[in-house]
Amino acid sequence: MxxxxxxxxxxxxxxxxxxxxxxxxxxxxxxxxxxxxxxxxxxxxxxxxxxxxxxxxxxxxxxxxxxxxxxxxxxxxxxxxxxLSSKARDAIQLARHYGRCYWELSKARLSMLVVATSGTGYVLGSGNAVDLAGLCWTCAGTMMVAASANSLNQVFEINNDAKMKRTRQRPLPSGRITIPHAVTWASSLGFAGTAMLACKASMLAAGLAASNLILYAFVYTPLKQIHPVNTWVGAVVGAIPPLLGWVAASGQISLNGLILPAALYFWQIPHFMALAYLCRDDYAAGGYRMFSLADASGQRTAAVAFRNCLYLIPLGFIAYDWGVASGWFCVESSLITLAISAAAFSFYRDRTTQKARRMFYASLLYLPVFMSGLLFHRLSDEQRGLADNPDRYIELSSSLQDVSEDDQKKKTRHFTGGPQARPPVAYASIAPFPFLPVPGP
Incomplete structure (x- = not known):
């Protein structure tokens, strides 16, 4: 004991x-x-x-x-x-420090959203089979270019970010990283991402990526302090990545490939209008010339948001009419577009912070649902060809000897299309979308 x-x-x-x-x-x-x-x-x-x-x-x-x-x-x-020795501990702490700074400089979550739109465009433009290696290369190059653009954006806006509550703790305003270091990081990513797209995808895709980088960093960024038109320029920047993915997969720009970019363009306007209304005091302190700052009542801001939500309604019909997606996507797209339009109209009638936040959350929900539906209901090249050439099915069915004449007529009516097989966009062309093609006889 x-x-x-x-x-x-x-x-x-x-x-x-x-x-x-x-x-x-x-x-x-x-x-x-x-x-x-x-x-x-x-x-x-x-x-x-x-x-x-x-x-x-x-x-x-x-x-x-x-x-x-x-x-x-x-x-x-x-x-x-x-x-661990002191040198090893210091090396680990240094790696964590710069890793965190690079993550915040790149706005990683925003960059991943850009990659998602580019990947969706790649799958839509792939036709029958998706090249997984090409998809990975395209997403990696898009991620690098997007991270480079976001980093350069923060380099140019370091003084503005230091005046805003939600951005003053970023790496550059807080002094956690130097400007030359951030510029080197952004330039390296931009060159590497563009070169990767040029080698693994196509020169046209690399050109779109480089153009988008220049448009975002050297046009959109300074415009934020000059004129409210910056929101529309930023919408163009957001619409290019899905077109980049389509080009990387198909090698060309076509009308079918413009459906998702159009959705991204019109979606960004209500999304940013809601954000600008919610953060108008912070934007004013940072010196940004947003559309909502010259609209004290918020009526014009809400009207612009509601109008662009209405522009989203025909996209589901167009996707079906052009053979990009099936008829079910037409229905789903209409439902979710009406939902975000209802939220925008509610904000237009009652311009409060609560209604603006509700419209902002509705916009966050709209984009992933729209892209997921477009991917789920997309049509391959064989399905598009069968829909565009119904005579092909008629020839095949007529060659079968053991099929009765009545069955052949039923199949012919099903694929040649009577009044029920007419695309829904043809009816919508009359009203309320007069800008769509007039239905044929």
Whole structure:
């Protein structure tokens, strides 16, 4: 009993003295302690400390095995655990610091949204089969270019960000990274992403990426402090990535490939109008000339948002009429577009912060649902060809000898299209969308 209490007293004094000298020494000693064969807990020490303790300390009698004090977890000597050196800890902390700065400079979540739109465009333009390697290369190049544009945007707006509450803690205004470092990071990403798209996709896709980078960093960014038209220029910037993906997959720009870019363009206007209304005081403090700042009542801001929501309604009909998606997407697109239009109309009637926030959340929900529906109901090249050339099915069915004449007529009516097979966009062309093509006879 005396030996156990003496051992406990000695160990507690040893631990208290070690913690008073250096907290980190106690941390690593407790975490990486090992059990010796005679039952004594021995901390892992370097060779210099072992020589010091062996020459100065007098050996103590070995306690019994039941008096072992367990500190943290006990590691086996064969694993060879050693505490990290100060240089290793500094390297890890430095990597975490710059990793966090690069993440915030790139606006990673916004860049990933851009990648999602580009990937959706790639899948839509792929036809029957999707090249997964090409999709990955396109998404990686788009991510680099988007991160470069967002980083350059923060370099140019460092003084403005320092005046706004929601941006003053970014890496550049807070001084966590220098401007030359940020410029080097942005330039490297921009060149690497453009070169990747040129080599793995096409020169046209790389040209679209480089043009979008220039438009965002050197046109849209300074316009934010000059004129409210910056919102519409920013909408063009957001509409290019899905077109880039379509071009990377198909190698050309076609009318079918403009449906998703049009949706991105019209969607961004109500999305940014709601955000500008909610953050109008912050934008005013930062020196940004947003459309909502010259609209004290918010009526014009809400009207612009509602009008652009209405422009989204025909896109589902056009996607079906042009053979991009099936008829079910026509219905789904109409429903979600009416939902966001209802939220915009509610904001137009009652211009409050609550209604603006509701419209903002509705816009956040609209885009992923629209893109998911477009991908789920997309038509391959074979399905488009069968819909465009119904005579092909008639020839195949007439060659079958064991099929009755009545069955052939039913199949012919089904694929040639009577009044029920007429595209819904033909009826919508009369009203309320007079700008669509007039239905044929």
């Amino acid at each position: 005396w030996r156990n209490s003496a051992t406990l007293s000695f160990s507690s004094k040893l631990l208290s003295s070690a913690s008073s000298i250096n907290h980190y020494c106690f941390h690593y000693a407790s975490a990486f302690s090992i059990l010796s064969p005679n039952g004594v807990v021995e901390p892992v020490l370097s060779s210099s400390y072992r020589r010091f303790y062996s020459s100065s300390a007098t050996p103590s009698p070995s306690p019994s095995s039941d008096s072992v004090i367990k500190l943290g977890f006990l590691a086996d000597r064969s694993l060879g655990f050693r505490p």
